[in-house]
């Protein structure tokens with residue numbers, strides 16, 4: 001079970017996520033979000049993250065050269081693309097030594113052709129609600145068949161619903177942002193710890 005805590009912007013909450021046992025921490029570089037950080041702040045936060053924890057930059061419809069420049073400046077090793085970027089952008093990230101996550105809404109994934117599903121199978125997927133970072137869950141009927149490779153479930157997860165949704169969707173891991181906040185854009189250390197514990201607990205029970 002892989003756990004990603006997204007939209008972090010303070011040293012305290014990054015430390016809480018790492019100490020709680022998150023596998024990845026995410027920083028939003030897409031403009032216009034209450035969680036958007038600049039690359040300088042992200043670089044200071046990334047400096048305190050152990051190498052065993054994946055650092056993820058989150059982008060939406062930004063030019064790929066800009067994405068790579070920000071990822072390098074911030075020092076993140078992984079790039080999560082939320083827009084309608086072409087597959088060439090994903091290949092370019094790989095060529096640059098960055099690990100891509102392709103984020104797709106559940107309904108977009110559910111509507112893909114078999115050929116498109118298998119092309120995307122080359123990448124790690126993050127299946128989200130229609131509006132990323134909005135704290136909204138999606139309905140089972142929107143997704144249909146589960147992705148075949150490594151995929152993260154996102155969209156409206158919380159400490160309260162993580163175990164139930166993990167058991168239902170059986171993803172490779174989970175991703176959360178709004179559900180571990182006390183107010184929009186403000187992460188809550190207590191909820192981060194509760195989320196990681198709930199997700200780990202669910203994964204442990206699923207493997208028994």
Ligand SMILES: O=C(O)c1ccccc1NCC(=O)[C@H](O)[C@H](O)COP(=O)(O)O
Nearest residue numbers: 006030033132133134135155156177178
């Ligand atoms: O967080 C944002 O505001 C955001 C803006 C633009 C693109 C992506 C964004 N966030 C992505 C995430 O934080 C998560 O990967 C995912 O959408 C889950 O969000 P939530 O439903 O809030 O848990």
